[in-house]
Amino acid sequence: NAGVTQTPKFQVLKTGQSMTLQCAQDMNHNSMYWYRQDPGMGLRLIYYSASEGTTDKGEVPNGYNVSRLNKREFSLRLESAAPSQTSVYFCASSRGQGASEQFFGPGTRLTVL
Amino acid sequence: AQSVAQPEDQVNVAEGNPLTVKCTYSVSGNPYLFWYVQYPNRGLQFLLKYITGDNLVKGSYGFEAEFNKSQTSFHLKKPSALVSDSALYFCAVRGSGNTPLVFGKGTRLSVIA
Numbered sequence: 001n002a003g004v005t006q007t008p009k010f011q012v013l014k015t016g017q018s019m020t021l022q023c024a025q026d027m028n029h030n031s032m033y034w035y036r037q038d039p040g041m042g043l044r045l046i047y048y049s050a051s052e053g054t055t056d057k058g059e060v061p062n063g064y065n066v067s068r069l070n071k072r073e074f075s076l077r078l079e080s081a082a083p084s085q086t087s088v089y090f091c092a093s094s095r096g097q098g099a100s101e102q103f104f105g106p107g108t109r110l111t112v113l
Numbered sequence: 114a115q116s117v118a119q120p121e122d123q124v125n126v127a128e129g130n131p132l133t134v135k136c137t138y139s140v141s142g143n144p145y146l147f148w149y150v151q152y153p154n155r156g157l158q159f160l161l162k163y164i165t166g167d168n169l170v171k172g173s174y175g176f177e178a179e180f181n182k183s184q185t186s187f188h189l190k191k192p193s194a195l196v197s198d199s200a201l202y203f204c205a206v207r208g209s210g211n212t213p214l215v216f217g218k219g220t221r222l223s224v225i226a
Binding site for chain 2: 004033040041042043044045048050058090092097098099101102103104105106107
């Protein structure tokens with residue numbers, strides 16, 4: 001039982017390049033999330049998927065797109081990376097919304113030059 | 114709009130002493146409250162949550178938190194701190210309906226031997 005896995009662990013991009021961050025969970029959870037963590041800012045929600053087939057914007061969606069590929073997988077795409085997107089990205093999943101706790105992946109450290 | 118405040122960026126405590134990490138919140142309706150811990154270069158780990166009922170919630174690793182509705186607080190406590198408790202702690206809140214979880218900016222706990 002791997003929990004939540006993320007790939008890659010590290011990535012360096014040049015401004016304007018694109019990339020996709022992959023996330024998968026094996027806990028049969030309905031809801032999945034993408035966050036970014038910046039020093040002094042805590043975690044900020046980028047996008048989430050309350051259930052398979054739905055996605056919604058979070059607090060900081062600009063510059064990102066997501067795809068809920070199936071119940072297990074939720075990817076985050078940067079179409080044209082900018083230095084402001086340098087951050088650590090975390091994927092999380094939960095059984096549902098409401099009182100369900102979230103389970104987090106190990107993170108992807110992204111640097112945009 | 115819902116929000117969480119962690120008023121201390123850093124808390125220092127001597128090993129064996131009690132520790133408290135403070136959290137206050139603002140939310141419409143009844144809150145769901147969570148504490149998470151993050152060790153260096155890791156994802157967040159769930160510690161405990163308050164949904165309803167007893168105001169004192171017990172969680173992992175000997176941590177507990179007290180829900181105080183009148184003061185809109187949910188402080189994290191441990192009777193006797195360990196050096197291994199040194200980490201970054203996040204408080205989070207979700208209100209009624211399907212509103213997303215909102216995280217505080219985090220408090221860095223340092224336990225000194």
